[in-house]
């Protein structure tokens with residue numbers, strides 16, 4: 001039987017260290033635990049790992065040990081998560097350690113629920129010092145699966161590496177956990193409870209976020225589309241956190257029919273699903289959208305509500321195209337951008353579709369490493385409004401996280417805007433029409449990503465080492481089949497705002513025609529190594545735009561497999577997921 005970590009903490013001998021204003025704070029002795037280094041987005045491990053004695057508590061205490069006291073003493077923090085297994089127990093541990101370290105007040109989503117973008121929105125709106133997100137994003141949940149924790153700072157953005165490195169350092173020397181001796185907090189009803197000077201307020205997970213969405217978008221415009229009888233919408237919450245948001249926003253506010261929400265109840269194990277909105281894991285939605293007479297618009301979001309997938313009838317919008325199309329239409333269709341976006345950005349492996357929009361609109365443009373945290377400084381500095389990643393992340397500076405529901409509302413705004421004058425019976429401009437028009441104007445950046453999940457780490461690392469060697473010897477102009485190399489490197493990024501440098505962010509082969517082959521290891525897996533191979537090629541000839549991406553990219557894919565010797569290094573014949 002799995003044990004609650006709180007039980008084991010109470011069982012160990014502890015001494016009261018202070019009794020300020022009526023709460024007793026215990027000093028719980030502890031020892032460092034190996035392996036608490038955070039990846040692309042926080043600390044992610046199997047639930048069983050987090051359930052080991054003091055595992056979570058050590059990390060949370062190490063975090064407080066890493067923050068300047070003025071960032072939390074008597075301060076305001078936010079806590080929420082995606083509803084996955086272990087969140088309830090974890091929330092109680094986090095609340096007690098926050099109280100033990102002198103936090104003044106913590107806002108907790110009802111039942112521990114808050115999507116990742118909603119945490120960011122609440123931090124910003126309530127001027128909190130920061131917040132915890134209990135989620136392993138799109139990784140499956142349940143006793144056998146994953147759990148995770150992430151800390152966001154006062155402008156709502158994920159803590160920078162300077163902080164997460166410090167936390168890791170402190171996990172290696174930790175000796176004491178400061179735990180308030182307060183009862184478990186009832187998270188099922190809204191309102192404040194006081195424990196001495198420490199306050200816990202249970203908040204509605206939806207209201208602050210919904211208010212922000214109403215500021216950003218023209219809800220009347222979207223409503224005019226969703227209430228048409230000739231437009232059918234479907235949203236798949238994948239039994240994850242956006243289940244809590246979909247009905248209040250799409251149905252109650254915007255007039256979608258109740259049956260347009262699928263898998264709308266958040267479950268601790270996501271209904272045994274893998275809550276990742278892509279063509280493989282959101283198969284149920286894909287089948288509906290590709291069925292005869294399917295809906296006109298389909299979308300899904302992931303475990304914690306920050307990713308999105310957009311589909312039209314019989315049509316998939318790649319995330320790289322999605323951000324480019326949103327950026328191109330934002331000024332007309334979305335009130336928040338009525339003066340035009342300030343700048344655009346994408347992660348390095350994301351296709352160059354957005355670059356072409358930035359060029360045409362003459363906007364500042366940035367290419368950052370994989371990971372949403374790299375957009376934050378640019379936004380805070382007023383350089384960036386709209387950004388996206390190939391990994392099904394799209395968003396803007398309304399919060400400091402990518403935002404699944406925002407992306408769906410952005411697309412609905414675009415479709416609604418395009419059809420605002422259409423009379424009943426007139427043919428509507430479809431998702432596919434919008435994308436094809438975009439390709440005709442800007443060219444089509446064919447894009448595909450191959451994932452090789454849970455490979456042996458040794459082989460995967462060797463392959464990356466080998467590729468580093470290949471690029472170190474490569475020279476511009478060198479021929480790779482029919483492609484000539486323009487540049488080969490291991491991507492490195494210098495943040496234009498604070499000058500920090502992130503190196504070794506992915507091996508790039510960029511060819512003279514703009515085609516790219518990219519390799520990197522995933523930073524979000526919880527076991528083994530996931531190899532990602534990204535392939536891209538620009539096609540300006542409209543007559544070729546309807547070609548299937550796999551067909552169009554076949555020569556480059558073959559080239560990538562041969563340059564990397566991927567099969568030899570990983571033993572994998574084919575990828576686990578293709579997007």
Ligand code: G6P
Nearest residue numbers: 040041371372389391522523524
């Ligand atoms: C998370 C981050 C994204 C990032 C993605 C990459 O979802 O929030 O910003 O793009 O991870 O994951 P990977 O597994 O490729 O490191």
Ligand code: ZN
Nearest residue numbers: 137138304306
């Ligand atoms: Zn996520």
